[in-house]
Structure formats: C-alpha cells, structure tokens
Amino acid sequence: MISREPKASAFSAPPTGRLAPSPTGAQHVGNARTYLIAWLAARQASGRVVLRIEDIDSPRVKAGAFEQTCEDLRWLGLDWDEGPIIQTQRLPFHQAAFERLRSQELVYPCTCTRGDIERAASAPHLDHEGPRYPGTCAHRRVADAALMGVRPAWRFHIPADTPSFHDAFLGAQHLDLHAVGGDFVVWKFADTPAYQLAVVVDDAAQGVTQVIRGDDLVTSTPRQLLLYSALSLQPPSFCHVPLVVGPDGRRLAKRHGDTRLSALREQGVRPEALLGLLAWSCGWLRAVEPISARELLPLFRLDTIPRQPFVLEPALLRGIGYSG
16 A cells, blocks of 8 residues: 655744635635635645645536636635735646656556546446546557547556555545546647646645645545655645535525525625534534634544535525625
8 A cells, every 4th residue: 555645854844725616606605615714724834825826627617616616715705825825826836747647658548538427437436526437548569649530638547556545534545546536637629738737736835834625625635645646746635624515415505595605795794694604513612603714723622523514504604694
C-alpha cells in the first residue's frame, strides 16, 4: 500500500488554507458550512486563506456568479489574504503540467464518450462518480494521438497500488481507484484541464498546505495524490467534512426550497444568525444563537463535528428568520 502523506516538519508553519468556490451557481447554506470550517481551521492556527474561483467548467459557469460568491463570503465575515485567483487565467500552468505527464507516458489519449462508458458499465457506482472506466483505450501511447484525426481526452494510468492517506476528520483512508472510477481524465475533449489536474497545479502554486472540503470529494484525494507524485509536488493535508442535506437525506438542491445565501440576505437574515445555526450544527454552541465568524475562532474544534450529514430542516431556517 502506497502512502502519500505530507512530510512532517520539526517546526510546523501556520497553514495556508483555501476557499475554492465554483461559479456554476449560487452559493447555499451547505457551501457556507464547509467554507466556515475551512476558514476557521486556517485562522485559528494563525494561517493564511487563499480564495480561488474554480471556473474551468466553462459551459456551466453562470454570469454574475463570481461577484455574488465574493459578496456571500464577505457577508459571512470570511476574509482572505490572496485572491480572488481566477482558475482559467492559469491555463498555461495547467498545460505545462499536462505536457509533463505526457512526456512520462503517464497519460493516454481516449476517444470514449460518456455513453460508451455507461454502456460498458457492469457494476453499480456512486452517483457523483459515474461508471468505472473499463480501460478501452488504455493500450494507447501518447504518440497515437497524432494519428487519430479527432481531439481526444486524456486519462491518467492508475498504478497497481493506489495511495492511502490520513484524513484529519475521517482518519486512515484507502480507496481502490480501479474499482472506483478507473483511469481518470486529466485533460478534456475541449482541450482544457480537468478538475483533478487543475486543482493540484493551483494548490501547489499557491502554497496551500491544508485542504478542507466536503466528503463527496474523498475519492478525488487519491487521484490528486497520484498527480502530486507524478509532478514531484508536495501534497497538502486533507480533511473531508460531512455535507448539509435536505430532510430526504439528499444533498441540498432546489427541491429543498431556496437555500441560497443571497436569498437569506434579501429576507433580512443576519449573517450572525446563520453562523449561529452552523456553529450549533458543528457542536461549537449548545444552542442556536447569533455569533460572528471571529467570535467562533476560540470555539472551533474538528472533533465536535458530527460524523453524519447535517439535516437542514425548514424549521431550523425559520428559527433564524428565513421562510425559504
């Protein structure tokens, strides 16, 4: 079993955390909880916070979402020391990393469509993962791309053994990437970087040492650790926290009513009221009461956060003055 944990230092420097929203839609209460945890973890340790706007998924980017995201974070009282850094403005750096992977024959050109993969799937899969890639194009070499006549996507060859890692919230983790997704895309048909490659390149370049995000991204971590190793980059520490879900147990969506932060503001909900609800959900307050982000700094603890998702009942939002 391969271990890809960050190297310990005799003198631990303050961490550099990051907030990395995607402008593909409005930020909601679930996003706010994860951002709050990430911000508090960095600030309580006298660390820095980087704000990066992850807009590489360009077909889904919504006009005005970037500006609204910054307004949402300021409303919550979450500041940052660097940024906002726009991910699509860093494409030359992503391209350079991709060429390095190509030069090592760590990737191969793939012409399979999503439909091809779904038709070949023979095992159940996680909804957000998609079916496992069956390896149809894995025999190809980098040079084969010049003979195809079409622009391919590029997949990373997963080695026989996939990395284990220690998660600051979940503990020891080991996922078999051959069973979960298979060889993954690092460069898309549109000739743009995929999420896994872009986030590794950007976190390393921006000195991020602490990544705190939702536990729906646990399966991304071993993939990113493989890329850190292939590119000779030092990985950060990882921490995956439970999501906020609706009463039906599914992640927040329109079917659960309007939980956008902008909608809360429009109804006059104070940020301290929402922060009090989120702090209570994390075990930092015994009851829901107004509190600012700065006032939460001495109360922040990872080990009090419940292991299960936080169920956002409509009554909880009504309790802070929001009808949805």
